[in-house]
Amino acid sequence: MYLNYFGLTDNPFSIAPNPDYLYMSPRHKEALAHLTFGLRESGGFVMLTGEVGTGKTTVSRKLLQQLPDNTQVAMILNPTLSALELLATVCDELGIAYDADKASLKYFTDRILAKLADNHQAGVNTVLMIDEAQHLMPEVLEQLRLLTNLETNREKLLKVVLIGQPELQQLLKRNELRQLAQRITARYHLLPLTAPEVSSYVAHRLSVANGDISIFSPQALKAIHQITGGIPRVINLLCDRALTLSFTKQHAVVKKPIFLAAAEQILGDDVVSQRIQSQRKWMLGTAFVLALLVGFGIGRLYV
Numbered sequence: 001m002y003l004n005y006f007g008l009t010d011n012p013f014s015i016a017p018n019p020d021y022l023y024m025s026p027r028h029k030e031a032l033a034h035l036t037f038g039l040r041e042s043g044g045f046v047m048l049t050g051e052v053g054t055g056k057t058t059v060s061r062k063l064l065q066q067l068p069d070n071t072q073v074a075m076i077l078n079p080t081l082s083a084l085e086l087l088a089t090v091c092d093e094l095g096i097a098y099d100a101d102k103a104s105l106k107y108f109t110d111r112i113l114a115k116l117a118d119n120h121q122a123g124v125n126t127v128l129m130i131d132e133a134q135h136l137m138p139e140v141l142e143q144l145r146l147l148t149n150l151e152t153n154r155e156k157l158l159k160v161v162l163i164g165q166p167e168l169q170q171l172l173k174r175n176e177l178r179q180l181a182q183r184i185t186a187r188y189h190l191l192p193l194t195a196p197e198v199s200s201y202v203a204h205r206l207s208v209a210n211g212d213i214s215i216f217s218p219q220a221l222k223a224i225h226q227i228t229g230g231i232p233r234v235i236n237l238l239c240d241r242a243l244t245l246s247f248t249k250q251h252a253v254v255k256k257p258i259f260l261a262a263a264e265q266i267l268g269d270d271v272v273s274q275r276i277q278s279q280r281k282w283m284l285g286t287a288f289v290l291a292l293l294v295g296f297g298i299g300r301l302y303v
């Protein structure tokens, strides 16, 4: 509703994982590079982890766009499946016909392995991408590992990309999954954006929607990092609300108080005041340490 008012052609802060809006922070760039190189290596698994809302799914969408044409991808978005259901879903995704009456682990596995061999013969690489992989059950992960057993002298015929929240790392530390853990050839943990990256992120998303960073005052931009901790999804939610509030009040520039009001509406005023206070404490602490260091330096000059 505020698009015309701010001269935007699209909603800059939608929370859909649209790769067209991807801002390549150094970490997002590294994450994408790790996955891309990992898939070119001979091993079976690559893994991307990160806190909630840091951009894992968005990066994986970008990866999908960049895969060579001779790649067949099976995507699993809801991995709360049994091993049998997982294999059936892999068959569906890879276009493998099967007889549901015969469904068994062995039946599905044989069909998938035959398809992997056919793809390989035809020069097609097969990639299985699993988002929200922290929800996979250990026995399902073990079944996945068995699927990656098929290999030529040079490489695995199935590459698996596991994407998930930090719990995925814990899951793979389990003793019964150590064989799988050893086969992960590339892993990357995505961290939140730093303060300068938050401003570039906001500028980037606005520019894709034909807007300009001057819609936010410099103080508001500082507050965005302070309140969101650099988590992209939270930034989007709060910036979208801040633009709505500014539009309602007919303010052409989003100032800090409007941004804080938007943050309070979405996160609650207790969370917002807590984050402002912890930032103040941090600044006071830093100033104190700096003062001590300066005092110590001056003291030494006079000794």
Ligand SMILES: Nc1ncnc2c1ncn2[C@@H]1O[C@H](COP(=O)(O)OP(=O)(O)OP(=O)(O)O)[C@@H](O)[C@H]1O
Pocket: 014, 015, 016, 017, 018, 021, 022, 023, 024, 025, 028, 050, 051, 052, 053, 054, 055, 056, 057, 058, 059, 165, 232, 233, 236
């Ligand atoms: N580097 C980025 N550039 C542009 N937008 C981003 C970036 N990272 C995240 N976002 C945006 O933040 C929101 C959350 O991203 P995404 O869904 O990819 O996070 P996630 O890590 O997969 O979250 P979850 O842990 O809930 O699965 C989306 O709107 C996405 O477009």
Ligand SMILES: [Mg+2]
Pocket: 056, 057, 058, 131, 132
């Ligand atoms: Mg996600």
